[in-house]
Amino acid sequence: MHISIQQFMEIGIKKIEKVVESFINDDQMNIGEFVLELGKPLQELQREIIAETIEGIDEVYRKSAYRTSHYVVERARVPNSFTSTCGEIKYKRTYFKSKETGEFIFLADKACGITKNMRKSEDVVIEAIKHVVDTSYRISGEHATHTEDIISKQAVMKEVHSLEIPALIPFVKKKRQVKVLYINADEDHVSLQFNNKKGDLKVGENGYKSNTIEPRLACILRMLRKKAKEVKEID
Structure with a gap:
């Protein structure tokens, strides 16, 4: 030094x-x-x-x-x-x-x-992931350093895909009882590039890859008693 x-x-x-x-x-x-x-x-x-x-x-x-x-x-x-x-x-x-x-x-x-x-060192990875929240992989790679050095969009994508994000389970101190719950449930179709690793998708009898899943989606809404009463009257 x-x-x-x-x-x-x-x-x-x-x-x-x-x-x-x-x-x-x-x-x-x-x-x-x-x-x-x-x-x-x-x-x-x-x-x-x-x-x-x-x-x-x-x-x-x-x-x-x-x-x-x-x-x-x-x-x-x-x-x-x-x-x-x-x-x-x-x-x-x-x-x-x-x-x-x-x-x-x-x-x-x-x-x-x-x-x-x-x-690339960890500080570059942190900068790239910080920017990728709001921008594309390419732009994130261009802003990953404070110099004119650029990280490829493929490298940024690889770092994002390698992240292990733990599931957040909210802690409830005291459970509350409500009279009205509104539950909206549905499903959606999502195309996959792979299941666990690249190349592990199975090919069906028709020759097409089985790359579609149907995740279940549910939204639970609790409304105040007065508001719920107003909605009921409108219905």
Whole structure:
């Protein structure tokens, strides 16, 4: 982290000063553009600190006495990258082999929670899901980071489909008795892409996939006694 901060003091500060100077001298640059341009050197600093931290953890493992007794270095300075909300993080780490099991592993990645084939960090997933509530998968992917990096709509869809949403069971302290309940029950037809996993739909004798379910829908409405009486009189 010290190297990143030192580089920022030498280079990053100059970039910020240049942005400030441009804003003062350029009549066409508005305050919004000024804010966005100021954020770029800071995002660059974030990326450098994150990369330097991961590489620092890797260096600790390489020099560790525990590591030398349990793991051997298989390959050094193996590059990796993933997308974060501050942009793409690029770093290098060491590939180790266990003396006991023969397992190959990136110890720094494991310590940081970076899994195999991980292309985006959790903060990006959170931003994408936050936006997908009100927008499409494509637009959510475009707003998943604070930079120009874009997450594909397929990746956003995969994260949404992997969510496990627990059923909310309301807690009732005291049950109330009412004289009138209005129950509206019906059914609907819903087309499925799959039941539990892709490709598990059965094909019927007619050659068509059985991909339709009929969920039962019910709405229960409790009305005040006076209101219920008025409805009854109208009927």
